Amino acid sequence: MSLKLPLRELRRRPTRFLVATVVLAFLSTLLLFLGGLLDGLYLGSTGAIRAQDADVIVYSSTARDSFLRSRITADVRSEVDAVDGVDAVGGLGFVLLGADVPGEADPADVAIAGYELAPKGVPEVSSLYDGQGVADRRLEDQGVGVGDTLLIGPAKTEVTVVGWVEDTAYLQQGTIWVNLATWRQVQNANRPDAAVADDVVQALVVRGSGDLAAAIDTATGGATSTLTVEEAVLALPGVEQQNSTFNQIIYSTLVVVLAVVGLFFSLLTLERLGLYGVLKAVGASSGRLFAGVVLQAVVVTIVAFVAGSALAMAAAAALPSGVPLQLEPSRFVFTFTALLVASVLGSAISLRKVLHVDPAAAIGTSS
Amino acid sequence: MTVLDMRDVRKVYRSGDAEVVALDHATLAVDHGEIVALLGPSGSGKTTLLSIAGGLLAPTEGSVVVDGEDITGHDARRLTAFRREHVGFVFQSVNLVPFLTAEENLLVVDELGGGKGGRAARERARALLDELGLAARGSNMPSQLSGGERQRVAIGRALFNNPGLVLFDEPTSALDTQLGEQVMELIRREMKARDTAAVIVTHDTRMTHYADRVVRIVDGRLTADPVPA
Ligand SMILES: Nc1ncnc2c1ncn2[C@@H]1O[C@H](COP(=O)(O)OP(=O)(O)OP(=O)(O)O)[C@@H](O)[C@H]1O
Ligand SMILES: [Mg+2]
Numbered sequence: 078m079s080l081k082l083p084l085r086e087l088r089r090r091p092t093r094f095l096v097a098t099v100v101l102a103f104l105s106t107l108l109l110f111l112g113g114l115l116d117g118l119y120l121g122s123t124g125a126i127r128a129q130d131a132d133v134i135v136y137s138s139t140a141r142d143s144f145l146r147s148r149i150t151a152d153v154r155s156e157v158d159a160v161d162g163v164d165a166v167g168g169l170g171f172v173l174l175g176a177d178v179p180g181e182a183d184p185a186d187v188a189i190a191g192y193e194l195a196p197k198g199v200p201e202v203s204s205l206y207d208g209q210g211v212a213d214r215r216l217e218d219q220g221v222g223v224g225d226t227l228l229i230g231p232a233k234t235e236v237t238v239v240g241w242v243e244d245t246a247y248l249q250q251g252t253i254w255v256n257l258a259t260w261r262q263v264q265n266a267n268r269p270d271a272a273v274a275d276d277v278v279q280a281l282v283v284r285g286s287g288d289l290a291a292a293i294d295t296a297t298g299g300a301t302s303t304l305t306v307e308e309a310v311l312a313l314p315g316v317e318q319q320n321s322t323f324n325q326i327i328y329s330t331l332v333v334v335l336a337v338v339g340l341f342f343s344l345l346t347l348e349r350l351g352l353y354g355v356l357k358a359v360g361a362s363s364g365r366l367f368a369g370v371v372l373q374a375v376v377v378t379i380v381a382f383v384a385g386s387a388l389a390m391a392a393a394a395a396l397p398s399g400v401p402l403q404l405e406p407s408r409f410v411f412t413f414t415a416l417l418v419a420s421v422l423g424s425a426i427s428l429r430k431v432l433h434v435d436p437a438a439a440i441g442t443s444s
Numbered sequence: 445m446t447v448l449d450m451r452d453v454r455k456v457y458r459s460g461d462a463e464v465v466a467l468d469h470a471t472l473a474v475d476h477g478e479i480v481a482l483l484g485p486s487g488s489g490k491t492t493l494l495s496i497a498g499g500l501l502a503p504t505e506g507s508v509v510v511d512g513e514d515i516t517g518h519d520a521r522r523l524t525a526f527r528r529e530h531v532g533f534v535f536q537s538v539n540l541v542p543f544l545t546a547e548e549n550l551l552v553v554d555e556l557g558g559g560k561g562g563r564a565a566r567e568r569a570r571a572l573l574d575e576l577g578l579a580a581r582g583s584n585m586p587s588q589l590s591g592g593e594r595q596r597v598a599i600g601r602a603l604f605n606n607p608g609l610v611l612f613d614e615p616t617s618a619l620d621t622q623l624g625e626q627v628m629e630l631i632r633r634e635m636k637a638r639d640t641a642a643v644i645v646t647h648d649t650r651m652t653h654y655a656d657r658v659v660r661i662v663d664g665r666l667t668a669d670p671v672p673a
Contacts, residue, residue: 081555082541089543355539358500359601360528360556362521436527437500440491440535440613 083369087376094373097341098381104334105385105416106392108327112408113393115323117401118249122319123310124213125171125188125247128196131282133289134169134309138302142312144171144279151276153300160296162287167194168278170260173250174230174267178220185219187212188247189229189236191260194282198242202256210259211240216251218398227253230267248313249401331419338374338423346370346427353431354439367431374424378416446509447608447641448474448497453506455492455664466492468664470506476608477639479632481646481655489664490645494611497643498531499523511608528557532602532610536617539598540586546573546597547582553604572600576630592623596630603634610635612644616651628654 087094126134135157140147149168158166170191175184189210195201200211212221216238221227226237236253245252255263257278265272273279283289283303290303304312311317346353353366386409393402455467466489474480484490495501496508499515500523507516511530518526527533540549550569551559559565573582576596586594595615602610612631616624628644632654635642644655652658660667 082544082552085548086543351539352541355535356541356552356556357524358498358527358533358535359553360524362524365556436524437495439539440495440498440500440533 080365080369080372083373084376087373093345094377097337098377098384100337101334101378101381101416101420102384102388104330104337105382105412106388108330108334108412108416109386109389109404109408110392110402111323111327111330112412113389113402113404114400115319115327116405116408117403118319118323119316120244120403120405121215121246121249121401122313122316124245125190125196125252126306126310126313128198128242128245129169129194129282129306129309130197131167131194131284131306132286133283133293133303133305135281135283135293135301135303136279138294138300140302142302142304142309143314144169145271147279148273149278149281149301153297154276154278154281156297157281157283157293157301160285160289160292162289162292163283163285165194165284167192167282168257168280169193169282170257170264170273170279171247172260172264172268173248174263176230176236177228177233179225179227181220183219185216185221185227186250187216187227187229188250188252189260189263190245190247190252190254191257191278192254192282193257194284196245196254199245199254200240205239205254205256205259207256207259207262208235208237209239210236210253210255211242212238212253213245213251214241214243215246216253217241219251221251229263232263232266234263234266236263248315331415334416335419335423338378338420339426340423342370342374342424343427343430345373346430350430350434351439353434354436357434357436358439363432363434366434367428370427370431371421371424374420375417378420382413382416445476446473447476447478447511448472448643449507449509450493450497451507453493453496453503453508455489455496455501456504466664467496467503470661470664470666472497472659472666474609474641474643476641477636478657479635479642479644479655481644481652481658482661483646483649483652483658484661485647488661490647490661491613492664493661494613494643494645497609498533498611499527500533528553529605530607530609532605532607534595534598534602534610534612534615536614540594540601542586545583545585546578546589546593546600549586549597550600550604553601557605569600569604572603573597575634576600592619592627595619595627599627599631599634603638603640606638606640608641610640610642612642614645614647616646616648621650624648624651 136142136147137149172189176187178185193202223238226235229236261273293303294301393404450472453467453470457464457466482490496503515526547569551565554565578596616627628651
């Protein structure tokens with residue numbers, strides 16, 4: 078089916094579509110911005126957990142799925158070790174602190190993470206001496222460099238950065254991965270109220286097979302609460318709230334897109350009723366005319382999305398690095414798809430009008 | 445042979461409780477290549493008759509056969525295809541697509557019929573424009589054409605698919621007398637050259653001598669003039 082007519086109109090009368098294109102371009106930018114913030118916040122909150130190369134994470138049952146409240150003793154750990162299907166168990170502990178960076182006036186926000194089983198992209202813990210750590214690359218923005226010795230927290234515990242890892246931030250702070258002994262040292266020196274004994278960790282990461290979570294919680298007699306890694310990501314403070322808040326704003330914006338496309342193209346259709354009457358009289362079907370409206374809406378949306386994306390990328394580059402905006406390719410794909418769906422649905426509002434154009438009205442009218 | 449055969453056609457418009465009988469027992473047959481002028485006062489049912497003859501409107505009663513095809517019971521979809529292939533329309537007001545050139549306005553008909561607008565179609569459009577005296581105007585937009593030129597483009601569009609029947613609703617009413625006569629002359633020449641039948645609605649008696657036959661309509665009823673010698 079040839080759709081030359083609507084495409085020619087777009088090419089020859091671009092100014093007719095300018096307002097709608099500009100409005101949709103700004104809405105595209107807004108959608109990408111909102112999505113980019115959501116992604117930035119999500120990725121910056123959850124990196125350390127998403128990076129875990131494990132099947133489940135074991136908390137103490139009193140912790141309500143919070144690392145800071147969770148404590149796992151050696152007894153519980155040996156019970157977990159003995160569960161059928163468990164292949165490997167490692168301790169995990171986090172502490173959030175400020176750190177003095179050599180040569181920098183402002184302290185950096187860091188998360189000291191003690192580990193045994195290496196997360197994805199993090200070197201085996203045996204390669205680290207006490208007092209050494211590999212740092213998340215985002216700390217580079219705060220002046221951290223490889224070889225720097227950071228003074229962690231009020232106790233100024235020394236940790237030397239010996240390498241970089243990517244995408245492992247924890248609650249918007251750059252993680253420094255250290256062995257469990259170093260983590261305990263930092264924790265006990267800076268948080269004496271929450272000190273941990275030598276054989277205690279906050280949580281366990283477990284690799285294995287079968288229904289691990291249920292098996293572990295049964296084996297410990299209810300002393301543990303075990304989550305899959307995906308569940309543990311969503312259990313991090315604020316993550317679910319962020320997701321739902323931002324998604325609500327994003328979907329509301331998409332409703333605005335739908336309304337803009339719907340309104341614009343139904344006004345355009347209204348203007349063209351006379352022309353549609355003539356075209357129907359000379360043999361155009363309603364389906365073809367309607368397809369033309371949808372095609373124009375889609376083309377306008379594509380052009381607007383390209384312009385809006387360019388604007389969003391330029392704005393993102395101009396933003397200070399502290400803003401957690403992260404423009405991921407998947408966000409572009411999602412936004413583009415959502416815009417296309419909204420524009421097709423929006424233009425569908427004109428279907429009834431197009432169907433009701435009476436070809437007989439074309440003849441005998443003198444206007 | 446008959447191209448248009450309307451029998452006992454009645455058309456009643458209903459708007460709320462009111463009923464308007466726009467056509468009453470109208471019977472009209474038009475032969476191949478014959479030019480019929482339909483003459484009548486305002487509101488007499490001329491446009492209604494043309495609309496029914498061209499498949500734009502369904503009759504309340506009676507039958508309509510065009511090019512041997514009985515279209516009386518056709519649904520909207522079949523009528524659309526029928527109009528595309530069998531009839532040409534020239535409307536009272538000029539109804540060209542404003543963002544297409546003269547040549548493209550002719551090709552619209554081809555594209556609507558699924559044509560690719562290929563070389564053959566373009567050559568045919570140029571030849572038609574040439575015949576209509578618009579050889580130099582093919583790439584002009586409607587806004588760059590005079591009223592008479594636009595009406596000639598509309599005639600070209602109506603002829604493009606080689607229909608057996610072309611229906612004209614007051615084709616000259618927007619033109620001055622001299623231009624109107626030129627357009628009527630052109631219509632006659634083109635119809636005769638193609639052996640195409642035409643029904644031309646007018647209420648201007650000065651235009652009727654371009655027709656082979658005059659049919660009068662008053663209050664929805666047809667009365668034929670004697671066929672001129
Ligand atoms: N859609 C309609 N609904 C109701 N009544 C209509 C409709 N179209 C036409 N009529 C009525 O039917 C009658 C015939 O109308 P028609 O348009 O066929 O007349 P006409 O001869 O073409 O007039 P004109 O010379 O003014 O164009 C008129 O009384 C008109 O008011
Ligand atoms: Mg009329």
